[in-house]
Amino acid sequence: MKNAAVVVLAAGQGKRMKSAAPKVLHRVAGRPLVSFPIALARSLGARRIVVVVGHGREAVEAAVRALPGGGDVRFAVQASPRGTGHAVMAALPQLAGYTGPVLILSGDVPLLGRASVAALHKAYARSGGKLAFISFEPAEPSGYGRVIRDEGGAVVAIREDRDCTRAEKRLGEVNSGIYVVDAEFLRRGVKKLKADNEQHELYLTDLVSLAAKHGTAGVVSAPPDEVCGVNDRVDLARVEAIIQAGRTIELLRGGVTIRRPGTVQVDLDVRVGRDVELGAHVELRGATEIADGCRVETGAIVVDSKIAAGAVIKAYSVLEGAVVGAGAVVGPFARLRPGTSLAENVHIGNFVEVKNTRVGPGSKANHLAYLGDGDIGAGVNVGAGTIFCNYDGYQKHRTVLEDDVFIGSDSQLVAPVRVGKGAYVASGSTITKDVPPDAIAIARGRQENKERLAPVLRRALLAKKKRGEQK
Numbered sequence: 001m002k003n004a005a006v007v008v009l010a011a012g013q014g015k016r017m018k019s020a021a022p023k024v025l026h027r028v029a030g031r032p033l034v035s036f037p038i039a040l041a042r043s044l045g046a047r048r049i050v051v052v053v054g055h056g057r058e059a060v061e062a063a064v065r066a067l068p069g070g071g072d073v074r075f076a077v078q079a080s081p082r083g084t085g086h087a088v089m090a091a092l093p094q095l096a097g098y099t100g101p102v103l104i105l106s107g108d109v110p111l112l113g114r115a116s117v118a119a120l121h122k123a124y125a126r127s128g129g130k131l132a133f134i135s136f137e138p139a140e141p142s143g144y145g146r147v148i149r150d151e152g153g154a155v156v157a158i159r160e161d162r163d164c165t166r167a168e169k170r171l172g173e174v175n176s177g178i179y180v181v182d183a184e185f186l187r188r189g190v191k192k193l194k195a196d197n198e199q200h201e202l203y204l205t206d207l208v209s210l211a212a213k214h215g216t217a218g219v220v221s222a223p224p225d226e227v228c229g230v231n232d233r234v235d236l237a238r239v240e241a242i243i244q245a246g247r248t249i250e251l252l253r254g255g256v257t258i259r260r261p262g263t264v265q266v267d268l269d270v271r272v273g274r275d276v277e278l279g280a281h282v283e284l285r286g287a288t289e290i291a292d293g294c295r296v297e298t299g300a301i302v303v304d305s306k307i308a309a310g311a312v313i314k315a316y317s318v319l320e321g322a323v324v325g326a327g328a329v330v331g332p333f334a335r336l337r338p339g340t341s342l343a344e345n346v347h348i349g350n351f352v353e354v355k356n357t358r359v360g361p362g363s364k365a366n367h368l369a370y371l372g373d374g375d376i377g378a379g380v381n382v383g384a385g386t387i388f389c390n391y392d393g394y395q396k397h398r399t400v401l402e403d404d405v406f407i408g409s410d411s412q413l414v415a416p417v418r419v420g421k422g423a424y425v426a427s428g429s430t431i432t433k434d435v436p437p438d439a440i441a442i443a444r445g446r447q448e449n450k451e452r453l454a455p456v457l458r459r460a461l462l463a464k465k466k467r468g469e470q471k
Contacts, residue, residue, distance in 0.1 A: 001121050002045035005098050005183065007091045008037045010107030011054030011078040016232040022056035024107040025063055026236055029243040030267030030285055032063050033230060036110035041103070042069060043114060050094040051107070052087045054078040083201025084177070085193040092187060101129075102186055104179040104204070108230045110239055112178065116222045123218035124180040131185065131211040132218030133158075134176040136227050143231075144174035145205050147219065155217045158205035162198040175205060176227035185211070243268070251278075259298075279315065291326075300331070308344070322354075325361075343378070356396075357388075360403065373415065374399040383409035383427065390415045402437070 014023025024034035034051070041049050053060045053075055064070045076091040088104065095102065101124060103117065116134060124132035135147050146168050148157040158175045159168055181189075189210050193202040211217040230236050247268070248261045255274035258264050263281045266272065270284045273292035278284075282296050286304035290296065294307050297315040305322040307313065313324070314331030321338030324330060328346045339356030342348065346359045349366035357374040365371060365382035373390040376382070380401050388399045389412055397415035401407065405419050408427030419425060420437030429443040 001101065001103060001117060001180075003047040004044070004101045004103055004180075005048040005050070005095055006037075006041035006044075006046045006103045006105060007088060007095075008034065008041070008049065008051045008105050008107050009084060009087050009177075010034050010060055011052045011087055011090075012081065012108075013055040014108070014231070017236075018233075022060055023230070025056065025059060026230070028110055028230075028236060028240050029247070030269055033110055034060065034064060034107045035067050037105040037107060037112070038064065038067060038070075038073065040105070040112060040114070040117070044103075044117060046103070048074065048095065048098060050074045050076055050091045052076045052078050052091050054081060054087075082195070083199070084204035085190055085202030085206065088186065088204055089190050089202070092190070095183060099183050101180050102183050104177075104181065106177045106229055109176070109178065109227060110230070111226045111228075111242060112222075113226060116220070116226060119220045119222075120178065120180055123220040127211075127218030128214070128216040129182055130214065130216035131179065131181045131207055132220065133180075133208065134178040134222050134227055135173050135219050136176055136222050136224045137172045138174060138224045138228065141172055141174050142169075146171040147173040147175060149173075154212070154215075155208065155219050156212045157209040160197065160199075160203060160205060173221075175208075176222065177204075177229070178227060179204070179207075181207065273309070297332070305336070371399075373397065374401065376401045377403035377405065377421070379404045380407070381405075382407045383411065385410035387412050388415060389413060 010024045012023060017023050017026060025032045038049060051064055051073055057077060061075055064073050074094045076094050078087045078090045120132055120134055143161050145158045145160045146164055147155060148159055150156050189207045192210065193206050195202055197203065208217050225242060230239055244265055247266050248258060251266060251272055252258060256272050257277040260280035264278050265283045267285050269286065270288045272290045275293045276290050277295045279296060279298035281299045283301045288302050288304060289306045291307060291309040293310045296302065296313045299316040300313045301318045302313065303320040305319045307324045308326040310326050311324045311328045317331035317334040319336040322336035322340040324342045325344040325346060327344050328342045330336065330348045331350065333350045334348050335353045337355035340354045341358045343359060343361040345362045347364040347366055348354060351367065352365050352369045355372040357371045357376065359376045360378035362378055363376050363380040367384040369382055369386040370388060372388045373396050374388050375398060386407050390396050399413045399415045400418040402419065402421040404422045407425045410428045411425050412430045414432045417431055417434060419435040422438040423435045424440045425431060425435065426440065426442040429441060431441055431443055435441040
């Protein structure tokens with residue numbers, strides 16, 4: 001199919017998805033459904049790719065353009081949903097001047113493989129180079145167009161489910177909606193389509209009967225899982241499970257340990273190195289990269305992040321848009337938000353949240369802290385309960401901790417503020433002014449001890465409680 005033209009039908013609303021979003025934008029393994037036939041077309045060396053859009057046109061076009069090489073894709077608009085034949089009519093102006101085979105794909109069939117397309121092309125060539133399609137036999141054929149054959153087994157037509165007779169409804173072989181059609185035959189054939197059916201639509205399937213009249217309707221079968229479309233969320237989950245099962249095998253054979261296969265989700269664009277260990281219920285999403293020798297423990301979620309060699313992401317941590325240096329340890333129960341960059345051997349412990357902050361080599365924040373909009377140098381220790389007070393209600397401000405700073409527990413650093421190299425901030429301090437290098441900053445109220453007054457306070461509080469109960 002090298003240098004062929006490809007038309008991807010992606011104009012439908014997908015009512016059975018029960019969603020405001022166009023069906024082809026629902027994601028599986030991290031990618032929108034429409035990306036799969038486009039990627040297949042590219043892998044086949046397609047000369048021209050046309051995507052037919054309709055419902056949610058702007059969103060679908062934007063999603064396609066965001067794909068690798070998406071700027072080269074052409075678009076055709078099906079202004080009203082009048083059937084698959086009408087959708088292909090809309091694509092024909094984008095095929096002006098093209099002669100040769102046209103591969104027609106559905107935007108909601110993500111599992112179709114190159115081998116099945118190659119078999120389809122051979123069937124097309126054997127049938128005389130006019131038309132061929134892929135059929136399959138689902139467990140439940142209801143809703144699909146039935147393949148009608150004559151007594152000799154030759155294909156004579158495809159009948160849509162609503163137009164089938166009772167006898168035809170019992171047929172198990174159905175149409176996948178995937179075709180190869182000669183461009184000139186396609187141009188002539190769509191002009192002959194008529195909406196004389198129950199749905200009053202122009203069916204692309206009617207081209208099969210036109211080709212069959214000349215003995216040129218080829219057909220090849222494929223496994224149901226490969227060519228079934230995604231019609232609802234059940235189908236979406238089925239496809240996700242198939243892709244994840246294959247992804248798991250690929251990772252295991254590539255040198256990754258997965259503690260509980262079947263519970264781990266790894267998107268197709270994620271890259272995972274050797275000797276990586278993934279715990280149960282781990283999710284690696286988006287453009288995440290996990291380098292060699294990392295460990296990602298149970299329940300961790302990593303999205304669009306880069307994890308350097310030997311780092312450990314402990315259980316139930318959530319990372320999004322973060323960079324984690326070699327040998328760093330994150331978690332358990334830590335959160336790294338976009339813009340976080342951890343250098344080598346940094347420790348970010350339990351219930352620590354980091355956002356838009358750079359943390360230098362060997363620095364630590366081991367418990368219960370919020371580090372937002374900061375620059376932290378090397379060898380810094382941030383005590384439990386520390387807060388970077390970065391937002392004044394209107395703007396975000398930065399906190400700078402230079403190398404070897406020690407921040408005592410329960411400290412608040414009110415940005416913008418800088419703590420100089422080697423400085424010490426005493427526990428319980430609220431720092432509102434810069435701290436010079438090697439200084440000790442103490443910013444807390446003076447402690448007073450009122451001797452022998454605790455019993456008096458307790459009696460007063462008890463009396464107040466009793467008065468409240470009597471009311």
